[in-house]
Amino acid sequence: MSTAMKNIQASYAFMERNANLVKRYWAWEIVWLVYSIANSLSVSFIGLGMEALSGAEANVNGRYLVLYLVIGTLVWRYLTTIFYWITEVISIERWEGTIEYTLMAPINRAVHMAGQTIFAVVYGLFFTGVIMAVTVMIFDVDLTNANLMGALLMLISGSLSFIGISIMFSVLPLLFPERGAQMTHIVVAVLMLVSGVYYPIEVLPDFLQAISVISPATYVLDGVRLAILEGASTNTLWPYVWPVLLMGIVAIPIGLKVFGLAEKYAKRTGKLARNG
Amino acid sequence: MQSNNVIIVDQVIKKFGKNQKAGLWTQIRKRFGRSGIDGAKANQSKPSKNGKKKEVLAVNKVSFEVGNNEVFGVLGPNGSGKSTLIRLLATLLLPDEGKITIMGFDPETHPMQVQEKINRVSVEASFFKKLSPMENLIYGARLYGKGGKETREEIVKILTRLGLEKNNIYRPMEEMSRGMQQKVAIARALLSKPEILLLDEPTTGLDPVSKREVQAVIRELVENDGTTILLTTHDMFEADILCNRVAIMHKGKIIALDTPEELKKTVSSGNGKETTLEDVFIHLTGDKLREHAE
Known part of the structure; x- marks a missing residue:
């Protein structure tokens, strides 16, 4: 068997395994989906709430606000789904006790991550699609002028940079077996704060706005909002697409290098052994 | 040599x-x-x-060689460094000092070349508990470049050879006994057809019949496939009947290394009966026993 075929087979191993895990943990998947839908709806209702609280004379466009917040919740759900599937590459296996078997298999870490990543993107798109369908139905959102393909392109482009960041931070559970998985939540919280998930970044203090420039989520959110709220053509999204592509091209190799170094450190200090 | x-x-x-x-x-x-x-x-x-x-010195200036197609046993009390030694050979740990060579490759500098030739069965059968043996094994097989219908058929063949009933192959692992899980762990290692198999207490927790089935598989691997085996076990009888040579580890060091027969010659059973490997083991590592007796 050629090396390329072996690599495809190995990458597929992670996709198939994750699909089997989703299938076997179906009850949990439903719970998570209901939670995500409820979360998305409750945030989006703030738009209508603002309209009601401000009164008719304030002329607040509640429908626009709802769609603004819906986009925030959906994009954020998609990006964090990718983030958690990748950062949990170690913690899931440590929990199950299979980490040593996976890491002693003769596969390149890039092949390993590719399998995990492809699954994360497909799962993320499906999961977010279901939440979007329910949300759009409940709020009776009008998407006739939205450039949905442009928004999808923006999301997929943004995935690359999030993949790189996720690989970098997936080393936390490797280096800190007891609390590493929880540490990844800090990264998500900071990115959420600075990226303008539920508000324009212009409302942030200057120092947070400066940080928002290096967050790929900032560009993804701006690009998707432009495509859906303004119906901007795909060509006009390029100023938002290229920064996230560039971040991905830089972040993925750095992430793999960081993971390689962390793996070596874990093998040196004996941190691979299971706990839990 | x-x-x-x-x-x-x-x-x-x-x-x-x-x-x-x-x-x-x-x-x-x-x-x-x-x-x-x-x-x-x-x-x-x-x-x-x-x-x-x-600081814990888990393995302390250990040296030995294992010949091709040999069954090499490593015996020792709990915490003597056996599992650490296996992890070092399995590329899961890196040595602080000294050198390991596996089929001509250094696991530190050429891990993938080593990983292609080895596999390991550990004392705890580690699996995705919600997944079935088939789902776990097909995942393991794909990591070694295998897959498809042939591999699925091979999985069924190996598991039934190890005494697992067919209806158990598609049930979640968490519903199985420890003995059955251990058999699936052995099947996982066999699927990759390793040239060197590292067995870390593979029969611990198995009933006598299952134990014999596993021992028969080990013999078959050596005789039919030419596999080299490094086996750690607490079962002295198992070590005696399976191993060509045995090393006894204690506090991270190898304190004896020879064929079971030669090791038995070094110690008297003290009860007039034929010396067993267990007598040798207790004689060499039973300092705690002696301390308690005193």
Whole structure:
């Protein structure tokens, strides 16, 4: 068997395994989906709430606000789904006790991550699609002028940079077996704060706005909002697409290098052994 | 003879825990007479006064060679360093000092070349508990470049050979007994057709019938496939009947290494009966027993 075929087979191993895990943990998947839908709806209702609280004379466009917040919740759900599937590459296996078997298999870490990543993107798109369908139905959102393909392109482009960041931070559970998985939540919280998930970044203090420039989520959110709220053509999204592509091209190799170094450190200090 | 050795372990040392002698804070404490270092107990994992674990010398200048198609046993009490040694050979740990060569490759510099030739069965059968044996094994097989209908058929064949009933192959692992899970772990290792198989207490927890089935599989692997086996076990009878040579480890060191027959010649059973490997083991490692008796 050629090396390329072996690599495809190995990458597929992670996709198939994750699909089997989703299938076997179906009850949990439903719970998570209901939670995500409820979360998305409750945030989006703030738009209508603002309209009601401000009164008719304030002329607040509640429908626009709802769609603004819906986009925030959906994009954020998609990006964090990718983030958690990748950062949990170690913690899931440590929990199950299979980490040593996976890491002693003769596969390149890039092949390993590719399998995990492809699954994360497909799962993320499906999961977010279901939440979007329910949300759009409940709020009776009008998407006739939205450039949905442009928004999808923006999301997929943004995935690359999030993949790189996720690989970098997936080393936390490797280096800190007891609390590493929880540490990844800090990264998500900071990115959420600075990226303008539920508000324009212009409302942030200057120092947070400066940080928002290096967050790929900032560009993804701006690009998707432009495509859906303004119906901007795909060509006009390029100023938002290229920064996230560039971040991905830089972040993925750095992430793999960081993971390689962390793996070596874990093998040196004996941190691979299971706990839990 | 040297060229026939597929595993060469040369003066390997593996330590765990914080090397307190190197720590700045410890040096400061030492200067003021408050150091937690206790050189006499440096190989113990007892926490020091500041709550940090002391350095543990898990493998201490271990050297041995394993010949092609040999069954090499490693015996030792709990905590003697057997599993650490297996992890070092399996590329899961890196040695602090010394050198390991597996089929001509250094696991540290050429891990993938080593990983292609080895596999391991550990004492705890580690699987995705919600997944079935088939789902777990097809995942494991794909990591080694296998897959498809043929592999699925092979999985069924190996599992039934190991005594697993067909209806159990598609049930979640969590519904199975420890013995059944251990058989699936052995099947996982066999699927990749390793040239060297590292078996870390593979029969622990198995009933006598299952134990014999596993032992028969080990013999078949050696006789039919030419596999080299490194086996750790607490079952002295198993070591006696399966191993060409046996090393006895104690406190991280190899304290005896020979064929079971030669080892048995070194000790008297003390009860007039024929000396067993267990007599040798207790004679060489039973210092705690003696301390308690005193």
